[in-house]
Amino acid sequence: MRKILNPAQNAWADLTTRPTKNLEELEPGIKETFNLVQEKGDAALRELAEKFDKVTIENLLVSAEEIKASDSKVSIELKEAILQAYSNIQLFHTAQAEPVKQTETMPGVTCWRKSVAIEKVGLYIPGGTAPLFSTLLMLGVPARIAGCREIVLCTPPSADGSIHPAILYVANVLGITKVVKAGGAQAIAAMAFGTESVPAVDKIFGPGNQYVTVAKQLVNKYGVAIDLPAGPSEVLVIADESANPAFVAADLLSQAEHGGDSQVVLLTTSAALLDQVEVELKAQLDILPRKGFADKALSNSIGIVLHSVDDMLAFSNLYAPEHLILSIRNFDEVLDLITNAGSVFLGNYSPESAGDYASGTNHTLPTNGYARAYSGVSLDSFVKKITFQYITPAGLQNIGSTIEVMAEAEGLQAHKNAVSIRLKEINHV
Structure with a gap:
């Protein structure tokens, strides 16, 4: 660790620079991976697993039997620890739920906001030098609380084609049944574009190496949301x-x-x-x-x-x-x-x-x-905030002239007319 004594404040900015690589250099190769997955689907995932992970995969999806078998492969001590962590994470994230609160901004004009779950989410869990089953808890728990309809889990297999039992145990605790043996940029591509076995999702979560990081940033350009730059x-x-x-x-x-x-x-x-x-x-x-x-x-x-x-x-x-x-x-x-x-x-x-x-x-x-x-990721990461409004005839009379004046000032006559035609009917009645 380099030691620095009392640096001048104008030197601080340079000291905050991270030792990051130029990730843009990885983009061409990752785009090739994207194209291959889009063209060949599951076959591309098998081909790339053999190329990068040196593993032959026949069944990309982990079977229900494999998931259930993980229970006997995880020690009682670890299972107890996982369940305690699960409980704490669930309590903290459940408390983040927001009740619907209606606000009458003026008489007859009522507005509110409601949290609605993102329907399909993809979770990427690294499984290389450190199988991060803890990250699956961090992502899977709020996804479940939010009510996401479909949760897809991608994680790279080990040399024998299996998935770490602790990851499968946590998946079972969370009720996640769609577990895909795929890692790296190809897993991100599969969740973004979909393959025969992997459903396309609306938002992708999870950490990973530099290839995964760049892949997540790139799928953002294809209209697939990601949790955050990591x-x-x-x-x-x-x-x-x-x-x-x-x-x-x-x-x-x-x-x-x-x-x-x-x-x-x-x-x-x-x-x-x-x-x-x-x-x-x-x-x-x-x-x-x-x-x-x-x-x-x-x-x-x-x-x-x-x-x-x-x-x-x-x-x-x-x-x-x-x-x-x-x-x-x-x-x-x-x-x-x-x-x-x-x-x-x-x-x-x-x-x-x-x-x-x-x-x-x-x-x-x-x-x-x-x-x-x-x-950081929270319950809000797995929901969309949709606003609602209800305006009564009396409410439109109260707010109508405000809208008309503003629309006319912007030169948007049709916006004004959408109010005026209603006011004319209300006043006529």
Whole structure:
């Protein structure tokens, strides 16, 4: 981790740059994949699985028997943990439902808004170096609460053509029956355009590697919605001298182990704490099974000493982290100063891992600075907000002249006439 002491404020913008690749270079190859899937459907998915995943797939769809068999392949301990996480995630997301509230904007003019589920959604769950069954919970639970009519799950198979049993167990808990053995850009294409086995969906959710990220951005151009722009995982920790160096190091490594393109940032007012965290990083890194990934990510990461908590929060808002941890005294006094972050963790005993798995909040969050404008996935991500209005004859008399004057001022006579013809009938009666 690179150390920087009290950088000038005009240097902050450069320090917030992520170590991202030029993803536009991947577009031509991904467009070729799109064309192949559109032309050959299921055959393309089998062909590309053999090419990229080195696996031969006869049945693209996981059978009901395979899904049910996962129950015996997952330990009791893991099943209990999954069910506890499921309960917490469900409670948190159920609370996000908005009751329909009618508003009479003026006498006889009533307006309201209603949440309506997106009918068909596609969930992409990575299954490579880390089978993210936790992400299936994060996406499948709110999809079910929203009432999405069809849920399609795509996840890449292992070398023997099977799907990780924990992913299938969670699918079974959620009642998801359409599970497709497909990964990468071809899975995104299948959900966007449809194949013989994979229904086309209206919106695609889920994280993935750089190919999946670009594929999701490209299908947006074909009229298929996506959850949010997502890239390598990241965390920013704000710590003062009250922080525990071992805790801070553990939080940094928990994100660094995602992959070599992840980035972690430590902001502190204490140079001594930065040194202590560095010692802890080395000690904890050595025992990690994913040491190689974490070590590479740390080479892209920075530790910065700043003058004050206010400075640290200002830098954080400029960086707009996916995950923000406040390991400082009196964190509750500065919460209103946080304007850009995907998810925030408060105090020394709120590890980022809690949000990743089981506290209840969603871990599908904006990265690469997109937290300046995007929220993480929520119940709202799986619904459309449709507005309604009802105007009585008396209401149209009240609001009619306002509409007529505005329409005429814009030169839209037919808009005015749509009101005038009604008013003429009302007044005539």
